[in-house]
Amino acid sequence: MPHLTLIQAVNDALHLAMKHDDRVVVLGEDVGENGGVFRATEGLHDTFGEDRVVDTPLAEGAILGAAIGMAAYGIRPIPEIQFTGFMPMVFDHMVSHASRLRWRTRGRFTCPLVLRAPYGSGIHAPEHHSESHEAYYMHTPGLKVVVPSNPYDAKGLLISAIKDPNPVLFFEPKRIYRAIRQEVPEEIYEIPLGKAAVVNEGTDVTVITFGSMTHMAKEAITRASEQGISAELIDLRTVWPLDIDTISTSVAKTGRCVIVQEAPRAASFSSEILTLIHEKVFDSLQAPVERVAGFDTPMPYYRMENYYLPNANRILAGINNVLNF
Amino acid sequence: MATKSKANKPVTVKDVFKNKFTPYTLLNPDGTLNGPAPDLSPEQLQAMHRVMVEARVFDERAVNLQRQGRLGTFAPLSGQEAAQVGSAFALRKTDWLFPSYREHAACALHGQPWLDILKYWGGNEDGSRVPDDVNIFPVAIPIATQIIHAVGAAWAAKIQGKDDATLVFFGDGGTSEGDFHEGLNFAGVFKTATVFLCQNNFYAISLPRESQTSSESIAQKAISYGIEGIQVDGNDVLAMYQMTKEAFDRGRAGEGPTLIEAQTYRYGPHTTADDPTRYRDSAEVDQWKERDPIERLKNYMISQSIWDDGKEEALWEDVRAQMAKVVEDYEALPERPVEEIFKYTFEEMPWHLEEQLAELKDFIAEYGNPNEGHH
Numbered sequence: 001m002p003h004l005t006l007i008q009a010v011n012d013a014l015h016l017a018m019k020h021d022d023r024v025v026v027l028g029e030d031v032g033e034n035g036g037v038f039r040a041t042e043g044l045h046d047t048f049g050e051d052r053v054v055d056t057p058l059a060e061g062a063i064l065g066a067a068i069g070m071a072a073y074g075i076r077p078i079p080e081i082q083f084t085g086f087m088p089m090v091f092d093h094m095v096s097h098a099s100r101l102r103w104r105t106r107g108r109f110t111c112p113l114v115l116r117a118p119y120g121s122g123i124h125a126p127e128h129h130s131e132s133h134e135a136y137y138m139h140t141p142g143l144k145v146v147v148p149s150n151p152y153d154a155k156g157l158l159i160s161a162i163k164d165p166n167p168v169l170f171f172e173p174k175r176i177y178r179a180i181r182q183e184v185p186e187e188i189y190e191i192p193l194g195k196a197a198v199v200n201e202g203t204d205v206t207v208i209t210f211g212s213m214t215h216m217a218k219e220a221i222t223r224a225s226e227q228g229i230s231a232e233l234i235d236l237r238t239v240w241p242l243d244i245d246t247i248s249t250s251v252a253k254t255g256r257c258v259i260v261q262e263a264p265r266a267a268s269f270s271s272e273i274l275t276l277i278h279e280k281v282f283d284s285l286q287a288p289v290e291r292v293a294g295f296d297t298p299m300p301y302y303r304m305e306n307y308y309l310p311n312a313n314r315i316l317a318g319i320n321n322v323l324n325f
Numbered sequence: 326m327a328t329k330s331k332a333n334k335p336v337t338v339k340d341v342f343k344n345k346f347t348p349y350t351l352l353n354p355d356g357t358l359n360g361p362a363p364d365l366s367p368e369q370l371q372a373m374h375r376v377m378v379e380a381r382v383f384d385e386r387a388v389n390l391q392r393q394g395r396l397g398t399f400a401p402l403s404g405q406e407a408a409q410v411g412s413a414f415a416l417r418k419t420d421w422l423f424p425s426y427r428e429h430a431a432c433a434l435h436g437q438p439w440l441d442i443l444k445y446w447g448g449n450e451d452g453s454r455v456p457d458d459v460n461i462f463p464v465a466i467p468i469a470t471q472i473i474h475a476v477g478a479a480w481a482a483k484i485q486g487k488d489d490a491t492l493v494f495f496g497d498g499g500t501s502e503g504d505f506h507e508g509l510n511f512a513g514v515f516k517t518a519t520v521f522l523c524q525n526n527f528y529a530i531s532l533p534r535e536s537q538t539s540s541e542s543i544a545q546k547a548i549s550y551g552i553e554g555i556q557v558d559g560n561d562v563l564a565m566y567q568m569t570k571e572a573f574d575r576g577r578a579g580e581g582p583t584l585i586e587a588q589t590y591r592y593g594p595h596t597t598a599d600d601p602t603r604y605r606d607s608a609e610v611d612q613w614k615e616r617d618p619i620e621r622l623k624n625y626m627i628s629q630s631i632w633d634d635g636k637e638e639a640l641w642e643d644v645r646a647q648m649a650k651v652v653e654d655y656e657a658l659p660e661r662p663v664e665e666i667f668k669y670t671f672e673e674m675p676w677h678l679e680e681q682l683a684e685l686k687d688f689i690a691e692y693g694n695p696n697e698g699h700h
């Protein structure tokens with residue numbers, strides 16, 4: 001089995017999806033001959049030609065707007081937005097149309113598209129290249145939000161997202177695009193959307209996260225285990241609509257929970273998880289839930305981003321807080 | 326009632342738009358003039374030349390710093406000096422400049438210290454804080470967004486009865502964003518004193534200009550918005566100055582905005598994260614280097630007997646020392662306190678940010694500085 005990085009797994013999934021379904025079209029800025037600024041679309045242009053791998057003019061609103069029309073007509077568009085920092089240009093079409101075309105037309109028109117965008121910090125680029133925007137889209141009814149944390153999942157989740165009949169936002173953790181290699185099967189396979197992964201089983205505390213923070217959390221729970229703490233780690237994989245059963249079962253078992261995310265904490269992913277835990281398993285809680293998150297400021301420029309981002313120390317402190325309550 | 330023309334044919338765009346735009350040039354590549362010289366003193370010409378050389382040397386230093394891991398991703402400008410310096414030279418001190426992210430030369434000329442520009446690319450927010458008497462908006466990373474801000478500022482000047490103008494930079498790629506079209510339209514309607522300066526360097530990262538728009542030129546897009554448009558040789562600093570100056574004069578006189586398409590070229594990658602060999606030939610780069618903007622002005626000044634090879638050499642040496650000092654000062658900057666992350670989010674710090682700042686400080690006290698590998 002080939003050992004692939006996350007970006008190679010994304011590339012592999014795109015190749016296979018295009019090969020197996022000739023309705024699939026990739027479009028975006030620099031995705032053609034250049035292969036995308038991170039090379040996610042490398043080789044697609046040569047293999048599938050410029051009608052199916054399209055370099056668009058520089059206009060994100062038009063990229064998504066056109067993809068909506070394409071999707072309704074019967075194509076399976078996979079628009080790439082170069083960085084989540086430019087998602088605000090897409091917001092109107094995403095929120096006003098992609099999310100609710102099915103609802104508005106009583107199912108007559110649908111919008112099966114997968115918008116891919118690298119998210120998160122860690123590459124020393126200027127402002128607007130480090131954002132984690134999942135909350136805006138969780139808040140918008142009708143959208144699925146998927147975030148892989150490793151190469152194997154990236155391929156399987158992307159294949160599922162492309163087959164999904166709903167609009168899906170597929171946010172890729174760019175700081176670990178090339179950080180890890182993993183065995184990835186050559187053939188096409190699916191990881192169902194809406195199913196979390198229990199990365200590590202434990203009994204004392206549940207740590208819930210997704211994407212690149214899964215690796216920070218792994219480091220933290222390894223250190224916790226050296227202190228004799230048994231932590232369960234859940235990688236949500238699909239951020240919305242999420243796997244409530246896995247969360248509820250785990251928190252009911254451990255009675256304690258830490259939620260980890262890169263984004264600012266106000267009205268965020270963690271706000272929603274925390275609320276759901278209260279609604280579903282309040283009786284089992286033995287301590288208030290802890291949030292380890294970015295701060296409610298703009299993401300600082302790269303020199304200070306390590307202060308801003310959750311790290312293993314902060315996650316471990318969160319674990320200790322809920323255990324020592 | 327409309328009178329019938331002989332052959333009843335609809336008037337099409339082709340009928341209306343018969344002539345092509347061609348780039349206006351004053352200064353030939355060999356330094357000879359094509360038309361009347363702009364009203365610029367020898368000192369002013371030398372000042373233009375100096376900033377262009379500063380920008381070229383700054384670029385070299387910044388790219389090297391990035392390669393050595395001492396600077397973040399950087400957008401080099403080499404090749405585009407004349408488009409920036411010629412146009413920004415027409416600004417008055419009270420006029421406002423709206424850069425995108427590659428306008429280091431224009432910004433330096435309008436009063437931003439080189440050290441601040443380096444700070445910005447070094448991931449230091451202080452680099453976005455211009456001195457109090459300098460009217461330069463911060464780097465706009467989201468393409469074309471700054472265009473509308475520049476219209477708003479010029480409009481505000483007009484509302485207040487002032488004749489300040491605004492100069493906004495963007496690339497050929499930027500003309501595809503809605504903000505470009507909305508900005509030009511607003512400016513046309515409200516007759517703002519805005520100069521829209523498109524540096525057409527023929528690529529938006531990898532996408533060539535022909536694939537960006539089916540228009541034959543960028544300049545012609547002005548027609549749709551009822552504003553003035555012109556194409557200029559962007560490697561000709563004199564033409565750039567003259568055309569921008571005239572555009573400002575019109576704007577200040579209430580005659581509305583101008584779109585300038587400056588045709589130029591970036592010698593280097595889009596940013597240090599880009600590999601231009603994937604999408605363009607080195608022969609093309611070499612061709613453009615023959616029309617180098619700095620050489621051109623130098624040749625002109627020599628032909629006017631206000632410059633010579635000795636002065637040129639001394640200038641480069643002086644600028645190299647100047648930039649060495651800038652780099653030295655940059656590297657000597659102390660690490661900034663973490664308050665900097667929280668300050669300025671609001672004018673006053675709300676309770677939740679107070680709490681989060683205290684939390685962060687506690688963490689640093691307990692676990693050390695995450696920038697020093699304690700994580």
Ligand SMILES: Cc1ncc(C[n+]2csc(CCOP(=O)(O)OP(=O)(O)O)c2C)c(N)n1
Pocket residue numbers: 029058060082086089427466467468495496497498499500524526528529530595
């Ligand atoms: C809204 C937005 N989309 C995408 C990007 C990523 N990006 C940065 S520069 C660039 C190309 C810009 O080309 P052009 O406007 O021609 O300017 P140039 O860089 O050539 O000066 C792209 C796509 C961005 N910064 N902002």
